[in-house]
Structure formats: C-alpha cells, structure tokens
Amino acid sequence: MARGKKADFEEETDGMMARAGGIARDNPVAAGGAVVMALTGCLIVANAVSLQPGRHPAPFFATRDRPQAIEPDDRRGIVVQEVSALVLDLQTSLRRIGIYEGPLDGLMGPATERSIRHYERLHGRLETGEATDELLALITLQGAVVAASGPPVPRPKPI
Structure with missing residues (x-):
C-alpha cells in the first residue's frame, strides 16, 4: 500500500x-x-x-543623498522660527499670573503678542507686544495687577 x-x-x-x-x-x-x-x-x-526615529548619523552604506539644510535666505523653503528662551520665560511668567493661555513653546506668535500687549496695557505702558528682557524683569518683580472686571477694552484713539 x-x-x-x-x-x-x-x-x-x-x-x-x-x-x-x-x-x-x-x-x-x-x-x-x-x-x-x-x-x-x-x-x-x-x-x-x-524602532529608530531617524537616519543614522554615519551609516556604513549610504543609499541616498542627505537632504541639504534650508538656509533662511532660501526663498524656496519654509523658514522655521527658532525657539527663544526669553519668549519661553515670558510665556511662563505670563501664564503664572493668569494672562497667557497659549502653548509654552518659546515661539513668538499671536497669542504671546496679545498677552504681552494686555500686560503692558494693565501697567499703563506703551503697547509694543515685543518680548524684551526689560518686560521679563518687570513681570518678575511686579507680578500680576488687579484688572477691571471683563475683557480688556482698547484705548480711544487721540483726535
């Protein structure tokens, strides 16, 4: 069988x-x-x-060319804003006193500028919206100011 x-x-x-x-x-x-x-x-x-997040810095065998870094003057690429320690410190200080509600990313964006202008308005300073060491020192020393209830109201324009 x-x-x-x-x-x-x-x-x-x-x-x-x-x-x-x-x-x-x-x-x-x-x-x-x-x-x-x-x-x-x-x-x-x-x-x-x-499981590796990126390319190896020095591979034995290169299979393709490395991409070139985009220069800030290069108009073809996107210019990436650098993270600033000053802006991050300002964001942290403004959040601590309850004015800033955006992300703590160290980038100067519209939320950061708005909160800086709001703080300057509360202190009776000229509104610039710029992050400076002077402003950081002022926030650190003075802290929060008791504001009037309600949202901030813009000042009337001079005639």
Missing part, C-alpha cells in the same frame, strides 16, 4: 522535532543559550529596522 506525500512529510517533521527535543533534554544549557541568542538577534534586527 502506497503512502501519501503528506504522511511522509509529517513523519519527517515529527522525527526532526523529536530529535530537537531529545537534544534539548540532553543539553538544556546549550538549548537555552541558543534560544536566548536567537531572541537577542531578532530584537537587534527589529530595533535596527523599525
């Missing part, structure tokens, strides 16, 4: 698994070490392939 190919494959597979199990039983330290080595290799490959 002829046996099918499937039965032969199952017999070979069972025999191979039985031999591997016998070797593991005879040498448990070597079998455990082989499993640990295989898992370590898989983790290294997975880390290198998918």
